[in-house]
Amino acid sequence: MFVRQTYDNKQQLIFSLSLKATREKFHFKTKHSNKNRYEVHCEIENCSWRLYAKRLDPTDEFEIKTFNNVHTCSSLQIHPNHKHVNKKVMGTILHEIMGKTRSKVWSPNEISRDLNAFLEINVDYKQAWRAKQYAMELLLGSSEECFAKLPIYFHNLKRHNPGIVPYIQTDYEDSFECCFYAIESMGAFKGTILHAVAMDGNYQILPLAHGICKKESGLTWTWFLEKLYECVGDCQELTFVTDRADAIRVSIENVFPHAHHGLLVKAYKRNVFEELWYRFSSTRPQVAAYLSAIPRAK
Known part of the structure; x- marks a missing residue:
């Protein structure tokens, strides 16, 4: 902040002051404030820090007229409950x-x-x-701004990807209700879709990312997981649950070396399931007790 610096309005000036006070760990108090002028001093008595700004008529802009940015109080104070923080x-x-x-x-x-x-x-x-x-x-951007970009995104999605079927459903006021798109050309492309999903706060499946590649391999899984890493990072206590594909295991170890990795397995015969469940219960009794609350059919 400096002399002759202007702000769109007084609220923007006050916000900038609050940001400065929070970062520099001091409080200020308002000496004069009306639609035409704004003057603040350091909250510590006899400190020389002060700022005076005035509205530039006929606009709403405020300009800093005088500004002493030096504190003469004993030291900058630590304010655990900072009143300017929002x-x-x-x-x-x-x-x-x-x-x-x-x-x-x-x-x-x-x-x-x-x-x-x-x-x-x-x-x-x-x-x-x-x-x-x-x-x-x-x-x-805000949710409103993001939804406003959706028609443009779908238009370009269809324009640059022949075979994709995008559709946006709106209500009688032309407000967004739902959207749909299908990759119709995948049959001709003979490609593979790689998916990453998670569980949200309501224990519902949340799609995180998907990629399209020519075939599933160590290279494509590594590429996909590297892109996923750019989005989510190496989160604390991050866990992957996958099938037993060795390519996925190696890629996770390389891209997310600190993550946990569990396997999603299926037993197609009752006797195989019972044998595996007995072995599991013997080695992980607490987990088995937790899983026992889930219906056996699931």
Whole structure:
């Protein structure tokens, strides 16, 4: 912030001040504020830090007229409960961090921990969750903006991929209801689709990514998982559940060396199932007890 710097409106100026105060760990207090002027001082008595801005008539823009950016108070204070912190301030800081480390996926608890350490303030779970939502909106755009791009995306999807059948269903007000697309040309292409899915907070299957390749091999699985890594990163306690394909096992070990890897297996005969279940129950009794609550047919 500097003298003669302008802002679109007073709210944008106040937001920038709040962001600065949070990063630099000080509080400011408002001395004068109306539609034409805005003046703030450091909250510590007799400190020389102060800023004065004025509206540029006839616009809503505010320009900094005077600004003493030097604190003469004893030292910059640590404020665990920073009064200038809100979801936009924390979300903007988090957005800057996420932009540099796109491969990392933060849970609200991790955000709370990292912002507490980085800003030396108390950030609870709800504040962290709101900050993440605002950061994601800055990073990806709002839901409204994303849905507005869907017709253009489907148009180009069909234009550049002959055989794809895309469709968007709207209501009587032309608002989005649902969408559909099918890769009709896969039969002629004789390719393979690679899928990655996860479980969301409601224990429902959530599609993460899919790729199309000529055939399933170690090279194609490695390529697919490398692209997946760019999206999700090496999350803490990340677990893959796959079939017994050796190509997948090797690719996971190479791309996600710290991840857990379990196998999805099937027994097609009752006697084979009973034998495997007996061996499993003997070696993993606690897991077997948990799985026993699931109907045997599943």
